Amino acid sequence: MVSTLRDVAKHAGVSVATVSRYVNRSGNVRAQTAGRIRQAIAELGFRPNVVGRSLKTATTRSLGVVIPSLSNPVFADAVSGIGQTARAEGYNLMFMATDYDRDAETQTVGALLDYRIDGLILTVSDPGESPVLDLLERTGTPYILIYNQFSLAARPSVTVDNVAAGHDAAEALIGLGHRRLGMISGSFGASDRARARRDGFVRAARDAALAEPVVREVDFLTMNVDAILDDVFKDRSRAPSALFCSNDLLAISLIGALRRRGVRVPDDVSVIGFDGIAVGSHQHPTLTTVVQPSREMGQTAARQLLDCLNGGNAPTGAVLPHILRLGESAGPAGKPDPAALQEPDQTVQRRTAQ
Incomplete structure (x- = not known):
């Protein structure tokens, strides 16, 4: 229920006119009274209507x-x-x-x-x-x-099963023979989706009895992957042979950074993204990615x-299917063979949450 000026006035023990003067800054209100009004506004979650203030029941469509x-x-x-x-x-x-x-x-x-x-x-x-x-x-x-x-469940969301999608990305890489996996992600503190994708990815590696994947975070906006590649590849003999990125823009940035270092994709390192943005299928190598139906x-x-x-009815949310689409950026471990990959527009998995 949306609170009104009358509700705030009653809660603060003042007149509607006084609340109106305070909200609209159309007259002086004593400091003590203003404090009570501010407290009432905070407790009731009142928002002043800046569009048609006099039409309290109007909708804006x-x-x-x-x-x-x-x-x-x-x-x-x-x-x-x-x-x-x-x-x-x-x-x-x-x-x-x-x-x-x-x-x-x-x-x-x-x-x-x-x-x-x-x-x-x-x-x-x-x-x-x-x-x-x-x-x-x-x-x-x-x-x-x-x-x-x-x-x-109490907070409805339309999404994909990010945990299952991260799991599928790892399984695809494992199926290509990769045993040393890594993940480059945007900040986990800024995205519950990134955390869920990491959880599924790491779980799949554990299920396959592999070593714990290397996981590194970067800022979502700057996507400065160069700063972390020195650490990830400081020992090439132990470095990941395949990397999963929490979104496609990050994967594209990663491929560019690897190329600048003379690391070939997918010959030396395979890369999988997440989202399925159109530009991923128009670059070289074309991007292997988890596609969500945005x-x-x-x-x-x-x-x-x-x-x-x-x-x-109130919104209930929905979990829609995701697709793992193979491109040229993910190849067999240890023996590059582009012919072993399917065409970039083919799909290999489609899953929904159970």
Whole structure:
């Protein structure tokens, strides 16, 4: 239930006019009274309506979309799916990016709530401990997560099974004969998806009785892989023969960094990415990757949220299938043989969570 000026006034023990003066800064309010109003606003999760303040029950027929990055095409695919579905129902989008910053999540969602968006589709760093999601639930704002791992049933998300996908990536490399595995990931603190992919990848290595994979983190925005390659390859005899990256942009950056060092992909090191962005299939070598159906994920999230806004059921989320697509960047261990690989547009696995 969205709190109103009247609710804040009652909670603070002051008049509606006094709260209005404080919120709109249209008159003086004593410091002690202002303190009570601030406390009431915080406790009730009240958001001032900057669009049509006098129309308390109006809807804006707009959805807020909060994504981690504008530079990664995988999020653009999801926003495209959301926008197509929303426009068909007469809704507009207001979207913002957080640059993988947890504090920015609160700021961006707060700004969207100020504009009285009707509901939110968003990706957060950690749905398990998220002040943003706590705020949305406290204010009764309908929302659905996208990309976030689905382990928290009370917080619906449209995603893939990231643990299973990471497991599949490791199994594919093991099937090509690789026994020394590694993973290069964006910051685990900024992405529950990256953590889940790591968990599945490491688990598969353990299941195959292999040594623990080398795991290194880089910043999602700078993706400075050069800084960690000295450490990963300081002993070439023990270095990984195959690397899994937590997203495709990182995998593409890694391939470039390896090439600058004279390390051949896949002859010396195989590389697998995650996301399935289009540019991966147009580079050389073409990228082996776990493909998630981002556009379909956006469409599914939007349909569930719009159904809720139109009086239907609350969003429940969904786990969609992922595909492991082989390209030229992953090859047999120890004996490069491009003919052994399938064509880049062929798929070898398709899985959903059970």
